[in-house]
Amino acid sequence: MIEISPPDARALVRWFPTGTPGPATIGEHALATGVGRWWADRPVQPRALAVSCAGHAVLRGSPEQLTPGLLAPLAGNRFEAPARFLPALGASFGRLIPWERMVWTLQAAPQPAAVPHGVTVRHLEPADTDAVHALGPDASWLSASWGGPLGLAASGHAWAAVDRARRILAVACTYFRGTGYEDVAVYTVPDHRRHRLALACVIALSADIAARGHTPSWNCSVLNRPSRLLAWHAGFRLVREYVHYAAGSPTADCFAGVRNREDRHARTASGPCF
Structure with a gap:
């Protein structure tokens, strides 16, 4: 091509x-x-x-x-x-490796997700660019659809759980923004997983997406059980399955x-x- x-x-x-x-x-x-x-x-x-x-x-x-x-x-x-x-x-x-995927959309009320004392869930801002960089190579995929950490931080389409030192503990963002649906992506730093920080970020992001007149959607591998559980707890329900191919x-x-x-x-x- x-x-x-x-x-x-x-x-x-x-x-x-x-x-x-x-x-x-x-x-x-x-x-x-x-x-x-x-x-x-x-x-x-x-x-x-x-x-x-x-x-x-x-x-x-x-x-x-x-x-x-x-x-x-x-x-x-x-x-x-x-x-x-x-x-x-x-x-x-x-x-050429087939990869079975699932598409979910927000259809139900999310489960509660209180955050620990000293943690704030808020929009990412351009000033958070260094904090996005600090997430390291394992999280570099998260900002790829926005052109990098600055693009993600300045997009207005990301919410993060941030501690008092402005360190990002978890982040949820619109990964692909469509005219009717916005596909959600999530990352939590390893030592802060299982504390519902990602869920709190997804809930805030989903409300933001709905306020724009769009519907939150979710895309994950059928084998990614943690992602499926998070989607379910956040109120997403399965719409369809499909296959994409890793070349x-x-x-x-x-x-x-x-x-x-x-x-x-x-x-x-x-x-x-x-």
Whole structure:
């Protein structure tokens, strides 16, 4: 695939479903925030389109012209795509691992979540950027969909449990912001887990999302029992299940295809036409 400019919002509706929970929010989030990359099989009249953000990719259109080399730039992503794309994905990457996922939406009242004395649950602010950095590499994924710690802290879409030293103990944020749903992500520092701090943050964030006229949603692996329990306690209920695919390194055929395609598109100056 070649990288293209973001599509017009009206064109997005034709390629990706909008106003629905789950992976569909990735395209809406990338379009609204500018965090993410857009890809097409060709710059004019594309037949396949993808959007990638924070290690996730949503692929739509027709796979019929997708040779292995076309998908090579998207290696390392977790793909959500219709089943018709599986032969092309399997031919493009040396490893393609299915990962069963669950989509939940907020449908019930949450359980109570009192926080310890000296801990405050509040919005993150730009001044909290260093505190987000201090969460370390294990939490770096949390801010990836906002372009990094500053983007998350300044987004207005994150709530944290903070101690008196301004250290973040737990944080819940909108990971992908759609037009109807906002997908929630949570992280708690290891030595403060099982104290309902994450639950308190999710409750505050969910109220914030509802005040924006949106519905909180939740996306997790079927094997992630702690995430499922937290979702349930916060009032989320299962809507559907789906499978996405973790792609490894490109196959040898991919690299040859990439070189040929780069030579071909180096001579193309036209912008995308949707």
